[in-house]
Amino acid sequence: MSTQPNKELSAPEGTQFENPGIAPHRPRLGDEDAKAAKRSERQVAVLFTISILATIGAIVGYAVYPVSATDASNLRMNTLVLGLGLGLGMLGIGVAAVHWAKTLMNDHEKVEERHAQRGDDATRERAVEMLREGAADSGIARRPLLKGALGGALALAPLSFLVPLVGNLGADWNVSKFRHTAWAGAPDGGPRYLATDPTNRRLKASEITRGSMFHIMPWGLPEEEHYLEEKAKAVVILMRVDPSILKEPEDRKEWSYDGIVAYSKVCTHVGCPVALYEQQTHHVLCPCHQSTFDITDQAKVVFGPAKRPLPQLPIAVDDEGYLYAQHDFNEPVGPSYWERER
Ligand code: FES
Structure with a gap:
């Protein structure tokens, strides 16, 4: 050297x-x-x-x-x-x-x-x-x-x-369980009502005010085996906007009620809970990597790494004014995975 x-x-x-x-x-x-x-x-x-x-x-x-x-x-x-x-x-x-x-x-x-x-x-x-x-x-x-x-x-x-x-090799890797959530229907065959999370109180459409975001779970979800998994898949955010600003395609016109829309709370990027609502822009944000979704336009991604819109939960109101899910989400919730279908 x-x-x-x-x-x-x-x-x-x-x-x-x-x-x-x-x-x-x-x-x-x-x-x-x-x-x-x-x-x-x-x-x-x-x-x-x-x-x-x-x-x-x-x-x-x-x-x-x-x-x-x-x-x-x-x-x-x-x-x-x-x-x-x-x-x-x-x-x-x-x-x-x-x-x-x-x-x-x-x-x-x-x-x-x-x-x-x-x-x-x-x-x-x-x-x-x-x-x-x-x-x-x-x-x-x-x-x-x-x-x-x-x-x-x-x-x-x-x-x-x-x-x-x-x-973990012996763990259950069957991804088909992500295709369905508890919103598919109540065990008694009746409608699956929307309830506040975590107090599990049924919500009336009249309680949903503009500018607020409600965190929702299926009403009366039985606390039995897989309760937490089922709840984690079914969590929903609920917001009310002026119905005239909603951009709803023909086949989704009946999925909202008087400006109230419901979307999965599970981010389509890597699954964090979407939790921030900008009431001026009607955007919801995921705090993990800032993916941003427009709830007036089918929760499409307007910013961030997420590649898919938040799945929408079609909702309706019964004779007493309580909100319920018409059926399950329109597509599997959460991040993309190798076996998912559009
Ligand atoms: S998990 Fe939501 S942006 Fe990454």
Whole structure:
């Protein structure tokens, strides 16, 4: 390695400043004291061991706090142990590598001039030689304890990703369940009424004021198995505008009631809840990535990454003035997926 400046890369005459050079090498404790080097070696091994234990802890925690499609009661602990395991696993490897490099590897400073990206053959051969020297400098061949600890940490760390992945392979990936929601009909065969979320109170059309957005769920949704999934798919936003500004195609003319329109609250981008209503522009916004939908024009996308309009829920009013769904959404709710049909 050269410490002389490369003339071709040098700054123009008059703008150069003196090369300060490299500060004199200051030996570290471990350079002169074998006991200190041994101590550093043990510290590095302990850090790798922490990584190993964290990874094992994450896997054990994943098994001890299972989460399934029907039981999410362990979700918090499951996420906590996986997160801690992953974090400590990676942190242990990172800190150990830095500590190893700082205390045990060769610390002589070297200068390398910039050059064309592809070096000539001699340079490439030298690079391979340097890699070999680096491996020799790390002393891995002479330090079986570190070699074993590093190997163990690197071999186990990916398990924190792989175990949950493999564990989910048996999950229910049947996407057809997204095609239908609880709005398809009440269990007794009667209409599915619109109710306030979360108080589950039926709503009359007369209560829907202009400028407000109502968060709606199906009335009387039974709190049985899959309740939360069914509710998450069926959530709706309800707004009232001047009926004359609605741009409704012929086949949707009966889907609104006196300017009241209902759309799925699940963003068609990646499924966040659409929750902000601009009453002046009649746009609804998704707070996650700012997709914006025009509720006067079939909730078409006017801005943002979403590619599809929000599905519309056709609504009507019964003899007493209560709002109900005529039938399910006009298309599957939520983000696009590989099997969806228009
Ligand atoms: S999830 Fe709504 S914009 Fe991304």
